[in-house]
Amino acid sequence: xxxxxxxxxxxxxxxxxxxxxxxxxxxxxxxxxxxxxxxxxxxxxxxxxxxxxxxxxxxxxxxxxxxxxxxxxxxxxxxxxxxxxxxxxxxxxxxxxxxxxxxxxxxxxxxxxxxxxxxxxxxxxxxxxxxxxxxxxxxxxxxxxxxxxxxxxxxxxxxxxxxxxxxxxxxxxxxxxxxxxxxxxxxxxxxxxxxxxxxxxxxxxxxxxxxxxxxxxxxxxxxxxxxxxxxxxxxxxxxxxxxxxxxxxxxxxxxxxxxxxxxxxxxxxxxxxxxxxxxxxxxxxxxxxxxxxxxxxxxxxxxxxxxxxxxxxxxxxxxxxxxxxxxxxxxxxxxxxxxxxxxxxxxxxxxxxxxxxxxxxxxxxxxxxxxxxxxxxxxxxxxxxxxxxxxxxxxxxxxxxxxxxxxxxxxxxxxxxxxxxxxxxxxxxxxxxxxxxxxxxxxxxxxxxxxxxxxxxxxxxxxxxxxxxx
RNA sequence: GGCGCGUUCGUCUAGUGGUUAGGACACAGCCCUCUCAAGGCUGGUGCACGGGUUCGACUCCCGUACGCGCUGCCA
Numbered sequence: 001x002x003x004x005x006x007x008x009x010x011x012x013x014x015x016x017x018x019x020x021x022x023x024x025x026x027x028x029x030x031x032x033x034x035x036x037x038x039x040x041x042x043x044x045x046x047x048x049x050x051x052x053x054x055x056x057x058x059x060x061x062x063x064x065x066x067x068x069x070x071x072x073x074x075x076x077x078x079x080x081x082x083x084x085x086x087x088x089x090x091x092x093x094x095x096x097x098x099x100x101x102x103x104x105x106x107x108x109x110x111x112x113x114x115x116x117x118x119x120x121x122x123x124x125x126x127x128x129x130x131x132x133x134x135x136x137x138x139x140x141x142x143x144x145x146x147x148x149x150x151x152x153x154x155x156x157x158x159x160x161x162x163x164x165x166x167x168x169x170x171x172x173x174x175x176x177x178x179x180x181x182x183x184x185x186x187x188x189x190x191x192x193x194x195x196x197x198x199x200x201x202x203x204x205x206x207x208x209x210x211x212x213x214x215x216x217x218x219x220x221x222x223x224x225x226x227x228x229x230x231x232x233x234x235x236x237x238x239x240x241x242x243x244x245x246x247x248x249x250x251x252x253x254x255x256x257x258x259x260x261x262x263x264x265x266x267x268x269x270x271x272x273x274x275x276x277x278x279x280x281x282x283x284x285x286x287x288x289x290x291x292x293x294x295x296x297x298x299x300x301x302x303x304x305x306x307x308x309x310x311x312x313x314x315x316x317x318x319x320x321x322x323x324x325x326x327x328x329x330x331x332x333x334x335x336x337x338x339x340x341x342x343x344x345x346x347x348x349x350x351x352x353x354x355x356x357x358x359x360x361x362x363x364x365x366x367x368x369x370x371x372x373x374x375x376x377x378x379x380x381x382x383x384x385x386x387x388x389x390x391x392x393x394x395x396x397x398x399x400x401x402x403x404x405x406x407x408x409x410x411x412x413x414x415x416x417x418x419x420x421x422x423x424x425x426x427x428x429x430x431x432x433x434x435x436x437x438x439x440x441x442x443x444x445x446x447x448x449x450x451x452x453x454x455x456x457x458x459x460x461x462x463x464x465x466x467x468x469x470x
Numbered sequence: 471g472g473c474g475c476g477u478u479c480g481u482c483u484a485g486u487g488g489u490u491a492g493g494a495c496a497c498a499g500c501c502c503u504c505u506c507a508a509g510g511c512u513g514g515u516g517c518a519c520g521g522g523u524u525c526g527a528c529u530c531c532c533g534u535a536c537g538c539g540c541u542g543c544c545a
Contacts, residue, residue: 012545014545046545109543110543113543123474128475131475133473137472140473141473142541144542145543146543148543149543150543154542154543155544155545174539175474175476175538176539176545177540177545178474178539179540179541180540200475202475202538203539205537205538207480209537209538210537210538211539237482240482240494244483244484246483247484248483248492249493249494250482250493250495267476267483268475269475269477269538270476270537270538271481271482272482273481273482274480274482274496276481276495276496277496278495279495280494280496283507287507346507347506347507348507405504418504419503419504420504420505422504423505424505426504427504434506435507437505437506438504438505439504439505440504
């Protein structure tokens with residue numbers, strides 16, 4: 001434990017959490033956890049006093065989703081609060097008074113400015129190394145404003161004061177602040193405070209190298225939540241942007257990263273966000289996670305799609321009307337849901353793909369993809385073969401993938417056709433789609449009765465009007 | 471413009487004076503196969519450029535180019 005190590009993530013409540021901000025938060029969190037220090041969340045709402053809580057909600061949501069829990073800050077408190085800058089005015093007044101008394105402040109048309117000592121300032125950065133800034137020229141480095149005429153505060157000033165007050169030991173932030181750092185150090189010195197250690201981490205850019213702005217797709221953490229990314233995967237990917245375990249591992253547990261993480265090992269170059277790799281990593285996480293975890297993550301997406309009941313607590317599958325108007329008989333238990341999810345788990349890369357991959361398991365009113373129907377049932381033998389397959393399936397007593405497969409294969413021999421000649425019609429018949437999970441497992445999960453019913457219906461549907469488009 | 475940071479396959483990276491420059495994603499081909507994936511195998515593409523230093527530079531130094539950031543009474 002290193003109680004002296006205190007870091008903070010200090011976002012402005014803009015109404016969303018930027019992916020770059022998320023990584024800054026992540027690196028702060030990793031550093032704190034690595035050393036057993038404290039991770040503080042501070043909301044820098046100097047500018048916008050209204051709707052702060054609302055705008056900050058997206059930040060909380062993003063951080064919680066990534067499981068970057070803060071030790072001090074909004075909701076959890078702490079002995080260095082308040083953690084909203086809008087509530088710290090007296091503190092800033094006090095520091096301003098001190099600077100004024102010491103002659104560091106002068107008025108400029110109503111605004112207050114800090115008079116620079118006009119010296120060289122060396123920033124000894126943990127990531128970038130020692131950098132010498134020449135602040136002697138007022139033309140290139142004007143005295144910074146600390147308070148506007150209307151009394152509102154400027155970021156540089158309150159940021160430094162809060163870091164002093166909150167006893168921040170290491171400032172880990174985006175490289176866009178590197179050039180501001182010498183100014184901040186001047187402030188620390190004028191206040192007689194020891195500056196914290198600084199670590200400026202590289203920025204995240206778009207894939208084409210341009211700066212990622214809030215408008216860019218993928219800039220908001222919320223977008224990943226909506227698209228069905230797994231938090232562990234996104235967090236893992238973010239770890240790899242500017243940091244590396246150096247042993248060629250890509251998928252790496254967060255506990256392991258906490259163990260290995262060091263600021264000195266962070267890259268200095270900006271990194272482009274590679275959506276493909278993040279997507280791939282997400283698939284890896286889904287394929288390798290436990291079924292329990294997958295079910296837990298899948299439920300919100302299934303609820304939203306109306307596939308399972310939108311109630312909290314119980315996720316029973318509600319009967320809906322089938323095509324002929326009678327109430328469907330289908331399993332309403334968790335077991336069926338788990339069985340369905342188990343066979344699509346290794347197939348999907350995003351949780352948002354779940355509805356299209358699972359809806360037909362839960363309703364008789366599933367759509368038939370016209371292209372798939374045309375391709376498979378365009379051949380006149382398809383319906384006949386499906387009918388024959390139904391007859392063979394009808395005889396199966398132990399309805400499991402094994403017997404289902406051997407029965408189908410036996411019929412292939414008998415009819416002297418290819419496996420696909422039976423598999424494809426069967427797949428389209430029960431799902432309406434040409435792609436899906438392993439057929440035999442899918443049929444097993446659906447249950448014999450349901451499969452036979454669907455086969456029958458599809459046979460009728462596709463043998464009636466040969467040649468007519470579906 | 472000034473100041474600062476950066477520059478290894480398309481992208482993320484390993485590499486710190488002597489390597490056939492390694493891995494991953496993406497891409498192409500093959501295998502597997504009931505579809506789609508997954509998995510396996512194979513392949514191509516890289517040290518921005520120019521000077522130094524050195525027996526020897528991807529590795530060190532200087533310059534150029536390019537990229538990014540800062541240069542606000544934004545954060």
